[in-house]
Amino acid sequence: MVETLIxxxxxxxxxxxxxxLPGIGxxxxxxxxxxxxxxxxxxxxxxxxxxxxxxxxxxxGLTAIIFGVPGSSMSVPSxxxxxxxxxxxxxxxxxxxxAISSWMTSFFGVALILAVTPVLFLVYKVxxxxxxxxxxxxxxxxxxxxxxxxxxxxxxxxxxxxLLGAVGYSSVFDRNFMTFGSSMLYSGIPVMPVLVSxxxxxxxxxxxxxxxxxxxxxxxxVDGYLTSFKNxxxxxxxxxxxxLLGSIGGFVPGMSYGMSSILGxxxxxxxxxxxxxxxxxxMECLIASEGANxxxxxxxxxxxxxxxxxxxxxxxxxxxxxxxxxxxxxxxxFQSTFTQVILFFLISSSLGLLLAGKYVNIxxxxxxxxxxxxYLSILILLFGSIYWMGSQIWAGTxxxxxxxxxxxxxxxxxxxxxxxxxYGFILHDTLFDVGDRLLIMYT
Amino acid sequence: xxxxxxxxAIAGLxxxxxAYAGEKVDVIQYxxxxxxxxxxxxxxxxxxxxxxxxxxxxxxxxxAKKVLSNTSNPTVVAWMTELNNPQADGSxxxxxxxxxxxxxxxxxxxxxxxxxxxNAAATLDxxxxxxxxxxxWRSAYYNKQFEAFLKAMNPNAKMxxxxxxxxxxxxxxxxxxxxxISTLGKDGETCPVVLSTTIEGSAQATIxxxxxxxxxxxxxxxxxxxxxxxxxxGINIDLLKTVYASNAWKNRKDSRYHPFMTDATRVEQxxxxx
Numbered sequence: 189m190v191e192t193l194i195x196x197x198x199x200x201x202x203x204x205x206x207x208x209l210p211g212i213g214x215x216x217x218x219x220x221x222x223x224x225x226x227x228x229x230x231x232x233x234x235x236x237x238x239x240x241x242x243x244x245x246x247x248x249g250l251t252a253i254i255f256g257v258p259g260s261s262m263s264v265p266s267x268x269x270x271x272x273x274x275x276x277x278x279x280x281x282x283x284x285x286x287a288i289s290s291w292m293t294s295f296f297g298v299a300l301i302l303a304v305t306p307v308l309f310l311v312y313k314v315x316x317x318x319x320x321x322x323x324x325x326x327x328x329x330x331x332x333x334x335x336x337x338x339x340x341x342x343x344x345x346x347x348x349x350x351l352l353g354a355v356g357y358s359s360v361f362d363r364n365f366m367t368f369g370s371s372m373l374y375s376g377i378p379v380m381p382v383l384v385s386x387x388x389x390x391x392x393x394x395x396x397x398x399x400x401x402x403x404x405x406x407x408x409x410v411d412g413y414l415t416s417f418k419n420x421x422x423x424x425x426x427x428x429x430x431x432l433l434g435s436i437g438g439f440v441p442g443m444s445y446g447m448s449s450i451l452g453x454x455x456x457x458x459x460x461x462x463x464x465x466x467x468x469x470x471m472e473c474l475i476a477s478e479g480a481n482x483x484x485x486x487x488x489x490x491x492x493x494x495x496x497x498x499x500x501x502x503x504x505x506x507x508x509x510x511x512x513x514x515x516x517x518x519x520x521x522f523q524s525t526f527t528q529v530i531l532f533f534l535i536s537s538s539l540g541l542l543l544a545g546k547y548v549n550i551x552x553x554x555x556x557x558x559x560x561x562x563y564l565s566i567l568i569l570l571f572g573s574i575y576w577m578g579s580q581i582w583a584g585t586x587x588x589x590x591x592x593x594x595x596x597x598x599x600x601x602x603x604x605x606x607x608x609x610x611y612g613f614i615l616h617d618t619l620f621d622v623g624d625r626l627l628i629m630y631t
Numbered sequence: 632x633x634x635x636x637x638x639x640a641i642a643g644l645x646x647x648x649x650a651y652a653g654e655k656v657d658v659i660q661y662x663x664x665x666x667x668x669x670x671x672x673x674x675x676x677x678x679x680x681x682x683x684x685x686x687x688x689x690x691x692x693x694x695a696k697k698v699l700s701n702t703s704n705p706t707v708v709a710w711m712t713e714l715n716n717p718q719a720d721g722s723x724x725x726x727x728x729x730x731x732x733x734x735x736x737x738x739x740x741x742x743x744x745x746x747x748x749x750n751a752a753a754t755l756d757x758x759x760x761x762x763x764x765x766x767x768w769r770s771a772y773y774n775k776q777f778e779a780f781l782k783a784m785n786p787n788a789k790m791x792x793x794x795x796x797x798x799x800x801x802x803x804x805x806x807x808x809x810x811x812i813s814t815l816g817k818d819g820e821t822c823p824v825v826l827s828t829t830i831e832g833s834a835q836a837t838i839x840x841x842x843x844x845x846x847x848x849x850x851x852x853x854x855x856x857x858x859x860x861x862x863x864x865g866i867n868i869d870l871l872k873t874v875y876a877s878n879a880w881k882n883r884k885d886s887r888y889h890p891f892m893t894d895a896t897r898v899e900q901x902x903x904x905x
Contacts, residue, residue, distance in 0.1 A: 222686065313804075313806060314805065315801060315805050316802065316806070316807040317791075317802070317807060356691070356693065357691065357692070357726065358771075359691070359692065359714075359726075359770060359771065359772075360769050360770070360771055360794075361771055362718050362719040362724075362771030362772060363718050363719050363720055363771075364718075364725055367725075371693075371697065374694075374696075374697075375689065375690055375691050375693040375694035375697065376690060376691065376693075378690070491801070503665070504663065504665020504666075504669070505665070507665055580687070581687060581688075581689045581697070581698055582697060582698050582701040582702060583694065583697060617794070621769070621793070621794045625791055625792065625793070628789070628790075628791055628792070629764070629789070629791060
């Protein structure tokens with residue numbers, strides 16, 4: 189019990205770091221914690237993981253909303269909608285609503301799984317390539333259609349994203365693609381340079397050319413939270429849709445909670461546009477993106493707990509540790525941990541809500557600062573972070589060169605919505621895999 | 632309990648801080664966590680004990696090659712041997728490593744044909760004559776071999792490639808596939824056919840692929856890993872012996888993987904990788 193409590197506290201600290209620092213995702217922290225994890229009781233490894241990712245979701249959204257910096261690809265919508273709300277002076281509102289909706293959808297995900305547990309295996313009976321192709325194709329089409337660009341531009345950007353994603357040596361084709369003989373490109377284009385150069389830079393440039401001169405962030409208050417709690421029912425249908433879509437996205441192999449966010453967001457954006465209510469900086473879309481993440485955070489554990497199949501890299505690490513220590517990695521064992529996992533997930537979600545509120549007020553120091561200096565500081569930090577990430581694998585200079593090479597493209601695209609490009613880049617691997625399989629199956 | 636936490640934390644800190652000491656051995660992970668290659672390097676990592684430095688995680692083999700070529704620390708990697716072969720277009724493989732880094736074969740396992748245990752329709756007859764779908768790991772190198780073998784065994788068999796093992800296991804459970812080819816059957820799966828000269832060592836196998844499909848190409852084939860290392864001068868560790876003697880290796884779930892070509896010299900082993 190004592191070990192469990194200590195692990196829980198360490199999981200919270202790890203989750204805060206993972207959420208606040210861009211590019212340091214849950215996977216990186218799992219790897220850094222490896223020496224610590226191998227010494228733990230097996231159920232505590234699961235508790236560490238669920239606590240860390242649950243807390244991470246609350247803090248990752250804050251960085252995206254306040255600074256416009258998506259710590260990972262799944263925070264791109266929060267950055268796009270939330271940071272726009274921030275610039276409109278609605279930052280506090282955006283933070284409180286997204287935190288509360290995240291908390292509610294966390295509980296929704298648990299409730300949904302508990303409700304469907306007896307028939308859960310049926311879901312996997314229908315999770316075939318056809319359904320996957322349908323979901324991924326629809327999501328891609330929606331991403332292109334809902335973009336504020338002209339249609340042809342969105343299609344071009346989506347294709348460009350796919351092209352950038354395909355650069356490098358491919359063991360699938362056993363050949364190099366668009367590497368131009370440069371060893372720098374053999375390992376492909378890393379995610380962070382793409383996110384920073386082609387999403388953050390255009391976003392910042394757009395703001396800098398607007399009338400906005402200072403950063404406004406009055407922070408959040410307990411009263412504000414209580415009022416938001418009372419008013420959250422206004423968004424009840426969004427929450428319901430998001431909870432459902434996020435949960436589904438989380439527990440299907442090949443998707444996981446990163447896809448939950450994309451799914452929740454794109455569906456909400458279509459609905460908002462059809463109702464003529466969409467304008468960049470849409471609260472429902474922000475709630476959808478943030479809420480879907482959290483619902484999926486829990487449900488992504490279901491394949492591991494019920495089928496013994498790790499569907500994310502972090503889960504695979506857990507699986508590996510258990511296996512290498514000779515523990516019986518069976519479905520029965522995973523199921524026996526289910527109650528504890530639920531309990532710690534719900535506690536950490538509630539703590540995440542409270543801690544995020546506390547943390548966010550520290551950032552009130554930026555209130556009233558010149559927006560140029562704030563953005564410049566963030567960019568310097570991001571470039572430093574990219575260099576550091578690259579240098580971990582002896583590729584710091586390569587990462588910087590790739591970032592620098594992509595920045596002119598980001599500047600060129602500053603008037604465009606680059607979200608289709610980012611999603612093309614992220615989804616290209618899956619789209620190819622599923623598309624090609626579908627072709628093989630039906631030809 | 633406190634002792635466990637304390638020991639783990641100290642061990643963790645020691646491992647992290649010692650990573651730069653230049654005496655410890657780093658390991659490289661270049662595939663998704665949980666993939667077979669990752670499990671292999673995990674066995675190596677665990678077997679190194681206090682000699683383990685740090686785990687370097689990269690996206691793919693090209694990045695791993697870069698690390699191995701640039702690091703000044705002793706570093707080891709469990710390499711998917713086919714990465715040493717020429718590429719599909721005949722050019723040298725982008726990921727091929729320098730010969731002087733070659734340590735030896737780490738392990739090899741024959742491929743097996745598996746199905747869900749609860750799939751009563753997945754019989755040997757169905758495998759030979761049925762209209763079946765067989766899931767395989769997506770690999771340019773191995774897919775050609777699987778395709779040729781399946782075509783010879785059953786012209787109605789269709790090979791369906793998946794990027795990850797977890798995907799085709801889920802597809803087996805979903806009924807999208809009738810069979811899969813892998814080195815290890817997971818919970819709920821049975822592997823009655825082994826692509827080896829004998830069923831010995833394959834607990835579930837009842838028949839070899841050569842017996843099932845006489846004359847089929849690649850009926851005896853498997854997957855193997857080689858060990859490569861850089862900057863090991865002055866490190867007094869026999870990597871292969873250390874791995875095989877470790878508890879991590881003895882407890883491995885991938886029990887189908889065994890030491891390979893142990894009677895051959897290093898030069899002979901290296902030649903066979905090309």
